[in-house]
Amino acid sequence: MESARELTGEGNRLYGLSLYREAVDAYTRALTLGAGSECYFNRALARLRLGDYEQALQDIELYAQGKDDESGLYVKALILGRMGRYDEALGIVYRILEYNPYHLKAVEQMTYLEGRLHKGWEVLDYYPELAVKVESKGSIIHVKSLSLSEYVLSKYNRRSPFVHGFWDACLIPLLLKSDIENVLLVGSCAATIGRQYSHFTGCAVDAVDLQTQTMIECQKHFGPLPKMMTPHQAEGVRFMEESCTDYDVIIFDVFEGEYMAPAFAKPQTLALAHKRLKPDGFLVINYIMGDKLTGYCTLSNRLIASFPSVYSTSSGTNRIFTASKRPLKPQKMREMLSNPRDGRLRKLGEHLLSKTKALSCSIQLPGRKAAGRHGRKI
Numbered sequence: 001m002e003s004a005r006e007l008t009g010e011g012n013r014l015y016g017l018s019l020y021r022e023a024v025d026a027y028t029r030a031l032t033l034g035a036g037s038e039c040y041f042n043r044a045l046a047r048l049r050l051g052d053y054e055q056a057l058q059d060i061e062l063y064a065q066g067k068d069d070e071s072g073l074y075v076k077a078l079i080l081g082r083m084g085r086y087d088e089a090l091g092i093v094y095r096i097l098e099y100n101p102y103h104l105k106a107v108e109q110m111t112y113l114e115g116r117l118h119k120g121w122e123v124l125d126y127y128p129e130l131a132v133k134v135e136s137k138g139s140i141i142h143v144k145s146l147s148l149s150e151y152v153l154s155k156y157n158r159r160s161p162f163v164h165g166f167w168d169a170c171l172i173p174l175l176l177k178s179d180i181e182n183v184l185l186v187g188s189c190a191a192t193i194g195r196q197y198s199h200f201t202g203c204a205v206d207a208v209d210l211q212t213q214t215m216i217e218c219q220k221h222f223g224p225l226p227k228m229m230t231p232h233q234a235e236g237v238r239f240m241e242e243s244c245t246d247y248d249v250i251i252f253d254v255f256e257g258e259y260m261a262p263a264f265a266k267p268q269t270l271a272l273a274h275k276r277l278k279p280d281g282f283l284v285i286n287y288i289m290g291d292k293l294t295g296y297c298t299l300s301n302r303l304i305a306s307f308p309s310v311y312s313t314s315s316g317t318n319r320i321f322t323a324s325k326r327p328l329k330p331q332k333m334r335e336m337l338s339n340p341r342d343g344r345l346r347k348l349g350e351h352l353l354s355k356t357k358a359l360s361c362s363i364q365l366p367g368r369k370a371a372g373r374h375g376r377k378i
Contacts, residue, residue, distance in 0.1 A: 004033035011042060020046040037063050044075055053083045070096055070103065077109055086116050094159060101162040102347040114138025124221055130214050132189075134221055141221050143190045143214065148258060154190035154214075156222045161199045166286055166318035167192045168348060172311070172356075173249045173282040173322065174200055175340040175349050176333075180248040184208065184276070186236035186264070187254035190218040191229065197249070198226035200342060205229040208239050237263060240272050247276055251284045260287050265299045270306050277325050283307065285321040300359055309333075311378070313356040330358045330378040337378075353378070 002010075011026035027035070027043040044059035057079050064072040073092050080089035090113040096106040118138050125134040131146045132153065140163075143154040155163040162168050170193050173180065180201045185194045188207040198205055205228060207215060212231040219225060232239060236254060250273050254261040263269060264285070273283050283303075287296060296319065303310045307323035311333065314320075337349040337356070358378055 002029075004030045004035040004039075007033065008035050008039050008042070011039070011046075015042065015046055018049075020049045024050070037065075041072065041075070044079070048075070048079055048082070051082075053079055057083070070100060074103070074106055074109070077106070077113075081109065081113055081116075086113050089113055090117065097160060100347050101160050102164075102351040104164075104351075107164055110139070111137075114140075125217070127214070127217060130211070130217070132214055134218060136221070143218060151258075154192045154218070154222075156190070156192065156195075161196050162348065163192060163196075166315040166320055167196065169313045169315045169318070169320040169352060169355070170251055170253070170284050170286060171196055171200075171345070171348065172313065172320070172337075172352065173284065174342065175345050175352075176324075176328070176336050177248060177280065177282070178341045182206075182245055182247045182249075184240070184243075184245070184247045184250045186239070186250070186252050187261075188212070188231070189214055189253075190222055191215050191225065191231075193251055193253065194229050195222065195226060198229055200344065202226075202228060203248070206232055206239075206243075206245070208232045208234050208236050210235065237269055237272065240269075240276050243276060245276070246278045247281060248278055249282050249284060250277060251286075253286045255288075258288065259290065259295070260285070260299075262295075265295065265302065267302050267306070270302055274306055274325065279325060281325050283321075283323040283325075285323075287319045287321060289317050289319055304359055310359045311356050312359055313352055315355065333358070334378045 007026050007030035011023045011030060014023035014026055023046045024043055027039050030039050040059045040063035044056045044063060047056035047059060060072055060076045060079060073096050077089040077092040093106050093110045093113060096103050097110065114137055121135040121137045123133060124136050127133065132143050133146060135142045135144060139158045141156040142152045144150045145153055155165060155167060157163045180203050183197045183203055183205045185205060185207045188194060188209045191207045194205040194207045197203055207229055212233045215231050252264045254264050277283065287299060289296060303321055303323045307325060309324040309328040311322045312319050334353065337353045340346055340349050356378055
């Protein structure tokens with residue numbers, strides 16, 4: 001006679017072969033022999049695949065009895081979504097994201113459910129004189145460029161300080177340094193990153209842009225600027241030259257067209273940023289990969305020449321450089337991303353860990369002899 005454990009294993013094997021009805025039968029027999037609650041979870045998945053949503057919902061509720069399990073909640077949201085109960089499903093997804101804002105499948109499900117409820121993007125405002133428009137869908141607000149194929153310049157999440165994208169990768173210094181008091185954001189648009197730093201630290205943020213009107217206008221959608229954030233309409237390099245402030249973090253998010261403004265990759269600009277940083281400060285640079293690979297390599301080499309520790313984090317086509325003014329070994333970086341002092345950032349750190357590598361020596365174009373190791377996972 002087969003045991004509950006053997007029948008559960010048989011059900012898992014059948015599920016892996018896409019024999020879902022046979023898997024349901026095996027799980028049912030296992031449950032009659034006293035199999036654990038995991039068997040209800042597996043049977044719910046099989047019934048979900050078969051489109052037996054009512055029975056799948058019963059199974060996942062039996063599995064979830066007495067526990068607030070992230071996996072169980074996610075599967076319940078999937079089932080409710082398939083049943084057309086979008087509001088209930090979305091409420092569960094929001095609960096998951098309150099605990100784990102980097103549950104990426106839940107983020108995808110949130111986008112899907114909000115799309116079903118709100119039927120696409122709604123234009124909130126249109127600013128042809130600023131070459132931007134503001135759109136909303138569910139929890140998310142985008143500020144999009146009118147001249148760059150509707151590229152998303154700034155993003156706001158009504159339900160969370162995390163917006164999922166390169167903006168969040170610019171928060172790495174928050175995981176590495178607990179006493180951030182002054183931040184300089186050059187290229188602010190609607191100040192997504194500045195708002196994030198203010199949310200987690202209450203620090204003073206100097207938000208510098210050639211035009212600050214977008215930042216000011218978007219307050220009606222993003223909410224008022226944080227109390228300690230000051231907009232400055234100025235050219236970024238000149239602002240740094242004239243500033244008397246020593247910063248904990250300096251962020252370059254400056255573009256000309258589709259790519260980083262070349263002036264901010266110059267050695268003298270990097271040296272100026274180094275000078276304006278505190279002894280334990282960080283320079284963060286948002287760079288977009290494309291057909292300018294030489295630019296990426298050149299910028300990497302210049303940062304390596306100027307800072308003792310440089311890391312690169314991938315986020316879609318963006319690469320976020322984090323350059324530390326103090327030596328920061330990969331092992332220490334890994335520990336700090338895995339276990340930040342601020343527990344609210346733990347899931348972000350876990351997410352960024354696999355996307356971040358240490359840069360060392362020189363980077364050269366493929367096909368040429370490299371002068372040293374160009375990057376290693378931390």
